[in-house]
Amino acid sequence: MIVAVLNTNVLAAGFIGEDKLDSTPGELVRRWRVKSFTLVVSEHILAELADTFTDPYFTRRLPAAAIIEAQESLRLDGVIQPITIDVTGVASHAEDDVVLAAALSAGAPYLVTGDRRLLERGSYRGTQLLSPRQFLAHLENEAPA
Numbered sequence: 001m002i003v004a005v006l007n008t009n010v011l012a013a014g015f016i017g018e019d020k021l022d023s024t025p026g027e028l029v030r031r032w033r034v035k036s037f038t039l040v041v042s043e044h045i046l047a048e049l050a051d052t053f054t055d056p057y058f059t060r061r062l063p064a065a066a067i068i069e070a071q072e073s074l075r076l077d078g079v080i081q082p083i084t085i086d087v088t089g090v091a092s093h094a095e096d097d098v099v100l101a102a103a104l105s106a107g108a109p110y111l112v113t114g115d116r117r118l119l120e121r122g123s124y125r126g127t128q129l130l131s132p133r134q135f136l137a138h139l140e141n142e143a144p145a
Contacts, residue, residue: 002037002142003079004110005103007096008048010132011041015070016061024132028112028139033073036139041078042102046071048095081106090124092117103127110135 006014010025017023018030032039052058053067062070087101088094096115103111110128112135113119119129130138 001035002110002139003040003106003108004037004112004135005040005045005099005106005108006132007099007111007113007115008045008052009114010112011045011049011074012052012058013132015066016058024136027136028132031136031139033077039074039078040081040102040106040108041074042081042083042098042105044083044095044098045102046074046080049074079106090118090121091115100124100127110138 006028010028013023014025014029017026020026031037050071053062053071058067081102083098083101083105085101085104087097087104089097090100091097092115096113096118099113100111100118104125104127108127110130111118112130112132114131118124119131121129123129
């Protein structure tokens with residue numbers, strides 16, 4: 001089974017785009033829901049996502065019930081990983097360093113992010129750093145025929 005961490009922005013965009021066929025983050029959330037891959041999250045990611053969902057941009061696009069369902073489904077169906085590895089100064093934002101730390105702590109082979117600085121690296125300590133489109137292409141290539 002493919003294991004990945006999706007950063008907060010990818011997750012938030014995914015829950016907004018879940019019902020839109022042309023949304024790559026939405027397709028990733030749909031694929032996670034049907035267990036095409038294992039999604040790893042951390043308490044930090046969950047807290048950051050909860051904060052993100054309070055932004056008016058998200059509250060206008062997702063009903064409160066959908067936000068609650070998204071958060072509950074991550075807790076129930078995601079793998080919650082304690083952060084055991086410290087990462088500092090790798091990403092362009094400290095929050096993204098903590099997301100990378102979650103991926104490394106879980107031994108996740110993939111971190112899906114939009115952070116350009118991370119994407120330019122290509123990989124970090126054994127974790128591939130992929131855009132949502134790159135990860136979706138990887139899932140499609142790995143799908144059984």
